[in-house]
Amino acid sequence: MPTIFPREEKAEALFDKIAKDPRACKRLMDAFYEGVACDEDSGVEEERVLVDKQVFTNALFTAYKNKDLSAFLMAVCGNSMFDLLRNAFLIPLRFNDKGKENPILLSDEDGNFIESDIHIPESKKHMFKKLIEKNRYLAYGFLEQHSFKEDMSIQTIQNESHLGILVVQEMPEEVHEKLSDAQIYSGLWDSMMKLEDLLYNAFFYCGDFKGKYCVGVFLPFTHFEHNLEKNIEVSNSILYECIQKMLND
Template identity: 45%
Template sequence: MSTIFPREEKAEQIFDRILTNPNACERLKNTFFEAIPSAEESEGAGTDIPGTVFAAALFNAYENKDLSAFLMAVCNNSVFDLLRNSFLIPIRFNDKGVENPVLLTDDKGNLLNEFKNHLYEKKYKMFHKLYEEQDEIPDYQMYMADGFRENHSYTDSGEIVTEKISKHTGILLMFRFPESVKLDINEDRIYAVVWDFLMRLQEELPRALMYYGVRDEEGREKNTATLGIFLPFHHFETKMEKNIEIANGIGLGCREHILAEINRQAGK
């Protein structure tokens, strides 16, 4: 894809000279934010980062056509951070080897030993009551868990750091596929189904998280074999029983559509 404007000749030389001059970098940063209405009043807008870091991110984005490199400098989010944090794409289980969500209970609904402290006591009582009263659904499991989202930014020295944001305790609903089902299929088509149901989830339960993929402790990428919907207590506890019912309908509907797509691709 071509760029909007012709690229300047000898751009790298220009950039290198500017980067050696902190005052020039600061002027460039100030000019950028002066062109954005109310940027100075926007918390976390990037105005507090050093001019040298801002300029380096801008030039790196220009040279490599890497928008994320620049966005991280001005809003602490990569392109995909923005999508995930806008609830526009699902989150992979244990993406890049980082456990997310963190399970606080076992398959029988018991609080794991390492989490038996007062921080979880009240929430666990609520969870356990719901766990005991849940409907019997094949290949389905309910957990109490900690879930979070991420953003990325630069340190003053220009290094990339990952930060956990919006960490909440809640209820995780897991929708697995029968072991007899072979998932060697078109992953793009399955992702399209997951995305459609994510949009339904946001319409019904705004700020619920949807996870997909295989829970892999080593962070390996595999085909979608598990779906998850996470309901933070902070947003959903006042009507949690009803919210779980809605989430189950969406999760089960998504699983059925994926199974139908599997059968279609297999010619059944």
């Protein structure tokens, strides 16, 4: 039987890196427990994913029959396997994953604002105008998680939505063309851990961006509007180091 989501190829190296790093293990465990479903009749008022008893049972049995860990995790904590890794900031988000724009660009490459239903406070527009450069965009980024509906279809839930600055650098073709996503994630590991050490709550992106394979850092204003220019410099430095490391490996 097919699994809910396609299995990532050659993920062993990535999993090995995570398993050997106590900080990464804690982040992953925390992400799991934050999403663990509570019983619909328990009266717990925390913002957790509520799962119907029959949905849980069907998902459990389906996961067992299909050897599908993501199906089980979606029933238990409202996240697929790779949702957990992304939401724990252990692997990058894909630019525009599955055809859904993320991050949503609110400015073009020249710094001109793009019309959108997303409200941009004047203070944030002013902040961005002072920082306009070629590889910087005003953007709206978010995390996602997946869970089951009552009819066992999959729903995508958007969370951790922020307005902020996206910094992007292009990855050389010789790097990304020969590697699977999981291998790229593994190669980006050191850069991601450094990013979260220095700029915790920054989003790390990779994938196709405007027709080119890129890596990027998204800095939510909520966390980084103070010392924003310095935070952008740190982001650019990490992206540059990341690309050089991938070229040399």
